[in-house]
Each structure stands twice: as structure tokens, then as C-alpha cells.
Amino acid sequence: MFLHYLDLSWRSFKRTPVVSVLMVFAVAVGIGITMTSLSVYHMMSMDPIPEKSDKLFHLQLQTMEGEQTRRGSPDGLPYQMTYQDAVALSNAPIPARKVPSMKAGFSVHMNTPEVKPFIETARMTNRDFFDMFNLSFVHGGPWTLEQQDNATPVVVINEEINNRLFGGANSVGNMIYLDNRSYLVVGVMKQWKLNIKFYDVNNGAFHDAEQLFLPFSLIAPFEIDTWGNTNGWKSEETNTFQQKMRSEDLWIQFWAELNNEQEEREYGEFLMSYMQEQQKSGRFDRDQLEYALRDVLETMDYRGVVSEDNRILVGLSFMFLAVCLANILGLLLAKFLRRAPEVGVRRALGASKTQVFYQHLVEVSLLGLMGGIVGIGISQLGLWGVRLTQDYYTELATMDITMLIAAPAIAITSCVIAGLYPAWLVCGTTPATYLKTQ
Amino acid sequence: MLSMQNISKMYQTEMVQTHALKDFNLEVDEGEFIAVTGPSGSGKTTFLNIAGMLEPFTGGTYSLDGVDVGSLSDNARADLRNQKIGFIFQGFNLIPDLNLYENVEVPLRYRGIKSAERKRRIESCLEQVGLASRAKHLPQQLSGGQQQRVAIARALAGEPRFLLADEPTGNLDSLMARQVMELLEQINRDGATIIMVTHDPELARRAPRNVQIVDGQMADITLYQRNGVEPMQKIAGA
Numbered sequence: 001m002f003l004h005y006l007d008l009s010w011r012s013f014k015r016t017p018v019v020s021v022l023m024v025f026a027v028a029v030g031i032g033i034t035m036t037s038l039s040v041y042h043m044m045s046m047d048p049i050p051e052k053s054d055k056l057f058h059l060q061l062q063t064m065e066g067e068q069t070r071r072g073s074p075d076g077l078p079y080q081m082t083y084q085d086a087v088a089l090s091n092a093p094i095p096a097r098k099v100p101s102m103k104a105g106f107s108v109h110m111n112t113p114e115v116k117p118f119i120e121t122a123r124m125t126n127r128d129f130f131d132m133f134n135l136s137f138v139h140g141g142p143w144t145l146e147q148q149d150n151a152t153p154v155v156v157i158n159e160e161i162n163n164r165l166f167g168g169a170n171s172v173g174n175m176i177y178l179d180n181r182s183y184l185v186v187g188v189m190k191q192w193k194l195n196i197k198f199y200d201v202n203n204g205a206f207h208d209a210e211q212l213f214l215p216f217s218l219i220a221p222f223e224i225d226t227w228g229n230t231n232g233w234k235s236e237e238t239n240t241f242q243q244k245m246r247s248e249d250l251w252i253q254f255w256a257e258l259n260n261e262q263e264e265r266e267y268g269e270f271l272m273s274y275m276q277e278q279q280k281s282g283r284f285d286r287d288q289l290e291y292a293l294r295d296v297l298e299t300m301d302y303r304g305v306v307s308e309d310n311r312i313l314v315g316l317s318f319m320f321l322a323v324c325l326a327n328i329l330g331l332l333l334a335k336f337l338r339r340a341p342e343v344g345v346r347r348a349l350g351a352s353k354t355q356v357f358y359q360h361l362v363e364v365s366l367l368g369l370m371g372g373i374v375g376i377g378i379s380q381l382g383l384w385g386v387r388l389t390q391d392y393y394t395e396l397a398t399m400d401i402t403m404l405i406a407a408p409a410i411a412i413t414s415c416v417i418a419g420l421y422p423a424w425l426v427c428g429t430t431p432a433t434y435l436k437t438q
Numbered sequence: 439m440l441s442m443q444n445i446s447k448m449y450q451t452e453m454v455q456t457h458a459l460k461d462f463n464l465e466v467d468e469g470e471f472i473a474v475t476g477p478s479g480s481g482k483t484t485f486l487n488i489a490g491m492l493e494p495f496t497g498g499t500y501s502l503d504g505v506d507v508g509s510l511s512d513n514a515r516a517d518l519r520n521q522k523i524g525f526i527f528q529g530f531n532l533i534p535d536l537n538l539y540e541n542v543e544v545p546l547r548y549r550g551i552k553s554a555e556r557k558r559r560i561e562s563c564l565e566q567v568g569l570a571s572r573a574k575h576l577p578q579q580l581s582g583g584q585q586q587r588v589a590i591a592r593a594l595a596g597e598p599r600f601l602l603a604d605e606p607t608g609n610l611d612s613l614m615a616r617q618v619m620e621l622l623e624q625i626n627r628d629g630a631t632i633i634m635v636t637h638d639p640e641l642a643r644r645a646p647r648n649v650q651i652v653d654g655q656m657a658d659i660t661l662y663q664r665n666g667v668e669p670m671q672k673i674a675g676a
Binding site: 001004011015341342344345346347348349350351352353354355430431432435 | 547549596
């Protein structure tokens with residue numbers, strides 16, 4: 001019967017083409033607007049590293065003394081870490097994988113007139129970073145532990161930089177210049193496409209990942225300063241880079257990979273003992289020692305990656321869809337009730353109320369399906385507009401397969417909801433009412 | 439086969455109550471051909487609608503083939519209607535978007551009959567009404583008489599035991615009306631029970647039993663020999 005109902009629905013569509021197209025258009029506009037905002041919201045809130053988001057933990061230590069707390073932080077903990085804590089914790093025996101990291105930036109050039117210099121962001125980190133965040137290489141690999149420990153000037157570049165400087169050839173073993181120093185290329189990383197720059201949301205959660213990766217150990221000898229935020233809470237001399245490295249300034253992010261609850265517990269105990277140890281040297285001068293380990297999704301939630309504004313926007317777009325559906329409900333009422341005489345005949349010929357009801361629900365579902373498909377086109381236009389006006393939304397303003405399936409599903413569900421009342425009304429028709437008046 | 443005891447039907451508005459049928463009694467045996475006559479507004483169509491379970495009655499008992507219709511749910515009534523009753527309307531009531539084949543197919547689809555069986559029945563019924571060659575035509579491409587024949591084919595396709603006809607020749611000229619009437623008589627001879635509402639006394643006389651309704655009540659029953667002119671027996675105020 002379903003195919004028969006589909007056939008009847010298509011005939012009904014063709015019988016009143018103008019009203020039908022109007023309804024499809026109304027659904028499509030509603031779905032287009034809704035899916036535009038919902039797609040952005042979906043991409044913003046989706047798990048950026050689902051295979052291990054529950055194993056990667058962002059570490060925060062409460063280094064602020066006395067009763068001081070980080071203003072704006074939900075729990076008062078600073079978002080970043082001091083350089084000295086980052087170095088100490090990255091040299092600690094546990095856990096097996098942990099990385100300090102910091103945003104930096106350089107003028108990139110080849111020291112030849114052929115290649116025009118350009119400014120590029122970089123990340124100073126440890127070699128475990130690549131394994132921890134599941135990054136893969138086109139050529140070469142991460143720098144060695146020896147190069148890391150010896151602060152050897154090496155660099156991992158991504159595909160885009162490799163294309164730009166070496167025309168896509170295997171550049172491992174070549175030198176590039178960052179500012180006024182030359183660095184040996186040890187690896188070419190596959191382009192890291194991220195919707196959310198979850199490992200460092202301090203300077204824009206939706207910015208692109210960095211293009212260059214260098215050993216964290218180079219920060220001290222080359223005095224490489226951060227291109228991100230530095231938060232100071234203590235009045236102290238930080239005129240020189242050496243002073244900054246020894247200061248309580250907060251400018252480093254720290255991630256640890258913990259594979260089970262036991263590792264979490266052990267690392268927590270280690271952190272408490274680390275802070276107690278530091279207290280002996282006058283640091284962490286507070287009554288209660290605090291730290292926080294949050295996995296990727298908890299960190300995104302804690303940092304408010306998806307703002308309340310986005311949620312409100314999604315809510316508003318659904319309200320707009322509801323307005324479109326209210327209009328469709330009116331049109332459906334008119335269309336279905338006009339067909340009451342035919343329903344009367346069908347009822348007289350043995351159609352039950354249920355069969356008439358289903359027939360009309362299939363018709364509104366078909367309408368929803370068509371509206372959903374056209375709506376995908378409209379939302380693509382909307383997302384293109386978002387990408388055009390907001391550079392850093394390039395990866396976010398897209399529809400993934402989930403959203404492509406969700407669009408017609410939402411459209412069909414919405415239309416069925418809008419069609420319930422008209423379908424119920426028409427299936428309740430007393431057949432005799434119309435048989436004489438046909 | 440059909441039994442109505444003290445059936446009443448009342449329409450009520452804020453201002454007025456109207457009794458369309460009042461204490462209406464009728465027994466119909468299998469294979470009968472009954473003509474129901476009466477002036478306009480007397481309740482003929484209301485009776486037919488109640489007989490066909492197209493509208494509910496407000497009092498009395500009605501049983502069809504031993505089933506108490508009053509106790510059935512709406513869906514069960516639809517099922518019973520589909521299984522046992524065929525309708526022929528004055529205005530034909532064909533569905534304009536469907537061709538003849540599809541129109542005849544409507545009751546069969548609701549009964550859940552398989553495609554091959556549907557095809558056999560539809561072709562047989564269209565053959566019976568002489569329209570097999572026009573199966574793909576739309577209703578508006580046919581004359582009134584032809585449309586009524588399609589409606590008869592549609593009523594027959596479900597192989598109903600009961601055929602309810604409401605002024606089946608009302609919209610037809612006399613030639614067409616005679617052809618349709620002959621077709622109905624043939625169907626009755628083949629075993630179907632027919633109740634036909636008509637204004638036309640000449641057509642009514644062709645049915646062996648006439649029931650006259652006046653003001654929603656049975657006025658009298660006249661028995662004719664098939665196609666007779668003079669009544670065999672008249673039961674006034676039956």
C-alpha cells in the first residue's frame with residue numbers, strides 16, 4: 001500500500017502544482033535556515049578526535065597564591081601553565097605520553113630571492129604531540145628524542161608549506177629559514193584539518209592548526225616567545241626572557257594521555273605531590289592545592305567552545321522552521337479539505353480512517369522529502385555565505401554526512417507533525433456528507 | 439440478510455431537531471431487488487447511507503449478515519462495507535485523476551487483494567459493463583452512461599453480496615437509464631441483493647418489491663412481479 005500511497009501523493013502534487021511548489025518552498029526555506037545554523041553548531045560541538053577524546057587530558061594547575069583565582073574561569077583555575085611547571089611535568093616519569101605546547105610564529109623563507117618570505121604560525125611542542133593527536137606524515141616523521149633533548153634546530157612542516165616551498169617534493173633533509181635561523185626539515189605532515197583547535201582554544205577555538213612544528217626545547221636557547229596569550233597574576237620582574245621563563249606567567253598548554261582510571265588516579269596523586277614539593281620552595285602558596293584534568297569534550301564544554309549565542313541561534317532557526325510549518329499547516333488544511341469529497345468516495349468504497357490517515361501522512365512525508373532536498377541546496381548557499389564572511393569558519397560551515405541525512409529527516413518529521421491535524425480532520429470525514437454533492 | 443429494527447436518525451442543530459428516519463423497520467432477504475421510493479427529503483438517502491454504514495444511526499438496531507452494525511468500530515464498519523457492500527451513486531463519484539482501471543481497482547486495494555487477482559477482477563468487470571477497451575481512459579473522457587457503468591463495474595469488482603444504488607439513473611437520459619437498469623437486473627439475477635433508491639416510478643416498478651418512505655417512516659410496501667406493471671400486493675403503512 002505504501003507505494004500506492006506514494007503514487008497517489010505524486011498525483012496530488014501534480015494536481016495542484018502551484019500550492020505544492022509553494023509548500024515545498026516553505027519547507028525548503030525553513031530547513032535551509034535551520035540546517036545552516038544546525039550544521040555550524042554540529043561541526044562546532046562534534047568530537048574533534050573521537051577515537052581517543054576520552055584519553056587526552058588538558059591539565060590545569062592552580063598556581064595563583066593566597067585567595068587569588070583566574071578571573072573568568074568557571075572554577076577559578078588558570079587556563080595555562082607556567083614554563084617551569086611545563087618543563088618539570090614533561091620531564092616527569094608519568095604518564096608515558098605528555099606534551100607541553102605553545103603557539104609561536106616565524107617569518108618563513110629560503111634565504112633566496114626566488115621564494116618570497118611569509119609569516120606563519122608554529123607550535124613548539126614535544127615529539128609525542130604527533131602520536132598523541134594521531135597526526136600522520138607524508139615524508140619523514142617526528143624529530144628524534146636526541147634532537148629534542150639537544151635542542152637541535154629541526155622542524156616538521158605540513159603539506160601546504162611543503163608544496164609552497166618545495167613544490168610538493170620530499171623535503172626531508174632540506175633546510176628552511178625561520179626568522180634568521182636555518183632549520184632542518186625532518187618530516188612533512190599530512191594536512192591537519194581541524195574543525196576545532198581543541199588543543200589550544202586560547203586564541204580562537206576555530207582557527208586553523210599551525211603549519212610548523214618545532215621542539216619545545218628550542219624555546220629556552222632561541223628565546224622563542226609565545227604568539228598566544230600570556231597571563232600574569234603576580235607582580236614580578238619579567239623584563240628579560242630568562243625572567244619570564246622563571247616567572248609565574250602563564251603561557252604554556254599541557255596535555256597528558258591517560259588510558260584508564262588508574263592512570264588518572266596515579267597522575268592526580270603525582271600532581272598533588274608535585275605541588276606539595278613546589279610549596280617547599282615557596283610556590284603554590286595557598287591553603288588548598290588544586291588541579292584539573294579534563295578530557296577533550298569536557299575541555300570544550302569548560303571553555304565554552306560552543307557559545308550560548310550559537311545555541312540561541314539554533315533555537316531561533318527552529319522557531320523560524322515552526323513559522324514555515326504553520327503556513328504549511330494552513331495550506332495543507334485547504335488542500336486536504338478540498339479533497340474531502342474524494343475521501344468520502346474512498347471511505348464508501350471501504351477505506352478505513354486509518355488508511356486515509358496514512359495516505360495523507362505519506363503525502364506530507366513526500367512533501368517533506370522534497371522540501372528537505374531543496375532545503376539542503378538552500379543551506380549550502382547559507383553555509384557558503386558564512387564561509388565567505390568568516391574566514392575561520394571554513395572548516396565549520398560545511399555539512400557532513402550526518403547533517404545531509406538529518407536535513408530530509410527533520411523536514412519529513414516536521415511535515416508529518418504539521419500534517420497530523422489536517423490528515424486527522426480529513427480522515428474523520430463522514431463519507432455520506434460528500435457523496436451527494438460530488 | 440439485512441435487518442433494521444426501529445432505526446431512527448436525528449439531525450440536531452442549536453435551533454431544531456430533524457428526524458430523517460423514525461422507527462424504521464425493514465427486512466431484506468438474500469437475492470432481493472428492492473426499490474426505495476418517496477418524495478424528496480423523505481429520508482431515502484439517509485436510509486441508504488445507514489444501510490451502507492456511511493453514517494451512524496441514533497436509535498434502533500441494524501444487523502447485516504448477522505453482524506450487529508451498531509457495535510462495530512469505525513474501522514470494522516469500513517472493513518465490513520468493503521467486504522459486503524457495493525455502491526452506485528447518482529453522480530457516479532468516480533475519482534477524476536484515476537483511469538477506469540484504477541477507479542475499479544480502488545475497493546480491491548483497500549481489501550488487500552493481490553495484483554494478479556485485482557487485474558483479473560477488473561478486466562472481468564469492465565468486460566461485463568462493456569468498457570474493457572477503454573480501461574486507460576479517464577472518467578471525463580466518457581459519457582454519463584459510460585461513467586455509471588464504470589461505477590457499476592467498481593461496485594461489482596469487490597464481488598459484494600449487497601449493492602446499494604442511489605438514483606443510479608438520475609443523471610442519465612432514458613436510453614442510458616434503461617441500459618443501466620438492465621445491467622442491474624442482470625446483476626440481481628446473478629445473485630446480488632440490490633437496494634435501489636429512485637424517484638422514477640417506472641424504474642421502481644421493475645423491482646419486485648417497492649418500499650415507500652414518507653417523512654422518515656415506512657409508508658407502504660408494494661410487491662410486483664418482476665418487470666410488472668400492476669402490483670401483486672400492497673401493504674399500506676407496513
